[in-house]
Amino acid sequence: MASLQFLQLPVHSSQFNDLLTGYSLLRSRLEASDSKNANYGEALRPVPVRVKCFSNSTEEKEAEVVSNEGNDENNVGNQLDLARQDLPNGSANSQRIVTSTGDSLSLGIREPVYEVVEVKLNGMVSTRKINRRHLLKSSGLRPRDVRSVDPSLWLTNTMPSLLVREHAILLNLGSLRAIVMQESVLIFNYNRKGGKAFIDALLPRLNPENMSGGPSMPFVLEVVEAALHSRIQRLEHRLMDLEPRVQSLLEVLPNRLTADMLEQLRISKHTLVELGSRAGALKQMLLDILEDTPEIRRICIMGRNCTLNKENSEMECSVPLEKQIAEEEEEEIEMLLENYLQRCESCDGQAERLLDSAKEMEDSIAVNLSSRRLEVSRVELLLQVGAFCVAVGALVAGIFGMNLKSYLEEHVFAFWLTTAGIIFGAIVGFFLTYWYLRARKIL
Numbered sequence: 001m002a003s004l005q006f007l008q009l010p011v012h013s014s015q016f017n018d019l020l021t022g023y024s025l026l027r028s029r030l031e032a033s034d035s036k037n038a039n040y041g042e043a044l045r046p047v048p049v050r051v052k053c054f055s056n057s058t059e060e061k062e063a064e065v066v067s068n069e070g071n072d073e074n075n076v077g078n079q080l081d082l083a084r085q086d087l088p089n090g091s092a093n094s095q096r097i098v099t100s101t102g103d104s105l106s107l108g109i110r111e112p113v114y115e116v117v118e119v120k121l122n123g124m125v126s127t128r129k130i131n132r133r134h135l136l137k138s139s140g141l142r143p144r145d146v147r148s149v150d151p152s153l154w155l156t157n158t159m160p161s162l163l164v165r166e167h168a169i170l171l172n173l174g175s176l177r178a179i180v181m182q183e184s185v186l187i188f189n190y191n192r193k194g195g196k197a198f199i200d201a202l203l204p205r206l207n208p209e210n211m212s213g214g215p216s217m218p219f220v221l222e223v224v225e226a227a228l229h230s231r232i233q234r235l236e237h238r239l240m241d242l243e244p245r246v247q248s249l250l251e252v253l254p255n256r257l258t259a260d261m262l263e264q265l266r267i268s269k270h271t272l273v274e275l276g277s278r279a280g281a282l283k284q285m286l287l288d289i290l291e292d293t294p295e296i297r298r299i300c301i302m303g304r305n306c307t308l309n310k311e312n313s314e315m316e317c318s319v320p321l322e323k324q325i326a327e328e329e330e331e332e333i334e335m336l337l338e339n340y341l342q343r344c345e346s347c348d349g350q351a352e353r354l355l356d357s358a359k360e361m362e363d364s365i366a367v368n369l370s371s372r373r374l375e376v377s378r379v380e381l382l383l384q385v386g387a388f389c390v391a392v393g394a395l396v397a398g399i400f401g402m403n404l405k406s407y408l409e410e411h412v413f414a415f416w417l418t419t420a421g422i423i424f425g426a427i428v429g430f431f432l433t434y435w436y437l438r439a440r441k442i443l
Contacts, residue, residue: 111131111132111133112131112132112152113129113130113131113132114129114130114131114132114135114151114188115127115128115129116128116129116130116186116187116188116190117186117187117190117195117199118184118185118186118187119184119185119187119199119202119203119206120183120184121183121184121206121219122206123203123206123207125199125203127190130186132146135179135186138181139167139168139179139181139186140165140166140167140168141165141167141168141170141179145163145165145170146170148161148163148170148172149170149171149172149177149178149179149188150177150188151177151188151189157172158174159172159281159285160172160173160174160231160281160282160285161285162224162285162289164295164298164299164302165298166298166302167181167182167302168180168181169220169223169224169299169302171223171224171227173194173227173228173231173282174194174231174278175189175192175193175194175195176189176192176194176195176197176198176227176230176231177189177195178198178223178227180220180223180224181220182219182220182302182303183219185202185223187199193234194230194231194234197230197231197233197234198226198227198230198231200230201226201227201229201230201233202222202223202226202227205222205225205226206219206222217329217332218303218329220299220302220303221299221329221332221333221336224299224336225336228336228340229340231282232282232340232343232344232347235275235278235279235282235344235347236343236347238271238275239275239347239350239351239354242268242271242272242275242354243350243354245264245268246268246272246354246357246358249261249264249265249268249358249361250357250358250361253265253361253364253365254361254364254365254368257365257368257369262365265358265361265362268358269355269358269359269362272351272354272355272358273355275347275351276348276351276352276355279344279347279348279351280348282344283341283344283345283348286337286340286341286344287341289337290334290337290338290341293313294308294313296330296333296334296337297313297315297326297330299329299333300315300326300327300329300330300333301315301317301326304317304322304325304326305317305318305319305322306318306322306323306326315327378443381437381442381443382434382443385430385433385434385437386430388429388433389425389426389427389429389430389433390426392425392426392429393422393423393425393426396418396421396422396425397422400418
């Protein structure tokens, strides 16, 4: 038997009327579910609530309404929980409660918002903020595709990549992260060096004054070429700035070994290793794209009524003219990638040559320092031999310095003879030891 609950509310309060309305609605729903679910066990019984009505002053009514408002909400929540537990799985009330809870939880999730620079086909540049959902909807990408250009993952996504999707191309070239679409490009991290260099290289290509009779290539290819050009040009400029400094160090270092010179050599070597690794990674990316013919053809059919046959990777277009244009663009893309591949290989080879020269200089410096340490060791060994011979003479002098009578102190020339003998013996012992060490090739 359910226990009776007493709620004390003023008669003329709005909470009293709301409570009666909610109780009537709840009772009607429970009776309806009771009739529908008679086969599931004992019918649901509404919990009786006895309400006492009384009259109070206006101030007392307001105080009691405020104090009982939380209790009313808890009691109604308990009634709803009890009804949800008794109803069978799949009921409308249970689904409504779960849905509202899920919506409230989803509202608490903060969706990432990206601040990007958008460059249109006509060269218009604008800064905008776009969330992940809108970005995926406008570009036709999947959530896992955005990870390659997500600025928050720049520490993990360091390898350059060029991913081709159905409606967009994702570029990850170091500090340059961009999504290329048919009529616009979204640039992440536009304040970094890579983003600024890319914008400076792209805008002149989209300027109508620089186009004699129209664009020479589609917008997507213009953006890809500008990205590769800006990236490789930055590597070439850094290499050109570093090469004279390395050459001057290689000329000065053999004759001038100082801590400052050695530190500059170490920094230059570290920079060459970094440049070589970046150029090598970019070269490998270009080689992978050139070897993947279907990937190039996906770029060609982007924005056209063409499909790629999964069996033989051939382009199939509804209009023969579009197929001919796509085939011409395929050859143009291959020539474009081969051109930048050669420039990238040149940067990589030059960096490797300078790095090899720096390593050879380090080996030469190590040999030079080893020879100096050998000279110091020889001098140290000679000093140790001389100290040994002098120590033997000091032993003889110590023996004669004892306060014992040896009858030599009575002779006038005993002191001079003893001193001369000690000096002569020390010199002879030194040369004998020196000849022995030379014979054993120790000195």
